[in-house]
Amino acid sequence: MEDPSKNPGLGRTIEREFEAICRAMLHGPETTHAPGYLRFVTGEAHPLGNFAIVSDPHDGDQTEEAAAPLSEMETPSAVLLSGDAGDEPVRVLTDRGYELAEAMPAMAVDLDRLAHVDIPEEVTVEQIDTGADDEWCAALEVGYGLPRRVADVFGPVSNQRSGAEGEALYYGLRKGGRIVSTSMIWIHSGMAGVYCVSTLPEERGSGLGAMATAAPLHLARERGITLGILHASAMGEPVYRRLGFESFGVVPLYVRVPG
Numbered sequence: 334m335e336d337p338s339k340n341p342g343l344g345r346t347i348e349r350e351f352e353a354i355c356r357a358m359l360h361g362p363e364t365t366h367a368p369g370y371l372r373f374v375t376g377e378a379h380p381l382g383n384f385a386i387v388s389d390p391h392d393g394d395q396t397e398e399a400a401a402p403l404s405e406m407e408t409p410s411a412v413l414l415s416g417d418a419g420d421e422p423v424r425v426l427t428d429r430g431y432e433l434a435e436a437m438p439a440m441a442v443d444l445d446r447l448a449h450v451d452i453p454e455e456v457t458v459e460q461i462d463t464g465a466d467d468e469w470c471a472a473l474e475v476g477y478g479l480p481r482r483v484a485d486v487f488g489p490v491s492n493q494r495s496g497a498e499g500e501a502l503y504y505g506l507r508k509g510g511r512i513v514s515t516s517m518i519w520i521h522s523g524m525a526g527v528y529c530v531s532t533l534p535e536e537r538g539s540g541l542g543a544m545a546t547a548a549p550l551h552l553a554r555e556r557g558i559t560l561g562i563l564h565a566s567a568m569g570e571p572v573y574r575r576l577g578f579e580s581f582g583v584v585p586l587y588v589r590v591p592g
Contacts, residue, residue: 344582347439347562348416350526351584352386354519357499358492369395372403377480380411380434380588390414390585393421404429404589412587431587437564439582440573444525444554444561448576450540450547456513458548461503465512466490469505472512476531487517487529504549506541514541518549525553527563543572 355371365372369392372385383406385399396412403410411434412426452458461469466489474484485491492501499521505512513536519526527550532541550561564584565573 348582370399380409383410386413390416391419396422396425409590414585418585426587431589434588435586437584438580440578441562442578446577457507461505463489473515514545516545524560525558
């Protein structure tokens with residue numbers, strides 16, 4: 334595969350991939366699909382229960398249109414910009430009470446160079462189908478700290494109904510008979526994007542997040558996929574760098590918490 338660092342458009346592609354997956358998977362009355370943004374509103378008391386993704390991180394008008402209804406709510410909300418923020422979107426968000434929570438690195442790895450991660454005997458990697466939707470979504474809810482209503486929309490059953498162009502593959506790490514860590518691989522445009530990586534609080538610190546990331550990507554490599562991508566949190570970035578991921582862009586996350 335060509336070295337990702339030699340692809341000048343890769344960073345922009347990764348920056349926009351979360352918008353692409355949300356446009357594919359989120360539908361119905363809770364979601365607004367506009368040319369320059371997507372907005373998802375559940376009313377849940379969590380920033381990711383009410384969020385918008387702005388396509389052009391330098392477009393102040395689209396940022397204003399996307400953020401305005403969210404900023405008038407009495408519940409937390411978030412706005413993600415698909416790339417390094419321009420001055421006008423930052424001003425718009427600041428005026429509406431948003432603060433920068435994280436500048437999430439947009440990362441990629443050549444799957445031929447992805448580090449190997451040993452799976453302990455007491456842990457099994459299981460591909461999850463719709464029959465285990467409830468268990469997988471419950472683990473994501475607790476592990477990621479999401480409202481269950483939000484976890485459900487990214488689960489196997491919701492994706493089965495979405496008619497999405499990409500392919501979502503769900504994985505769980507099972508230990509002691511229960512799912513203790515989750516991940517989802519989104520196969521789209523020849524890439525494998527890693528999302529929904531979570532670990533139950535009592536199981537953290539044992540490397541399960543790295544396993545839930547690396548094991549599905551190695552399986553994607555067996556299918557001929559050569560590039561893995563993700564958007565890292567501050568907590569997850571060192572883990573992903575140890576696996577071989579490098580940063581190629583940024584996705585700023587702005588959050589507003591009323592009161």
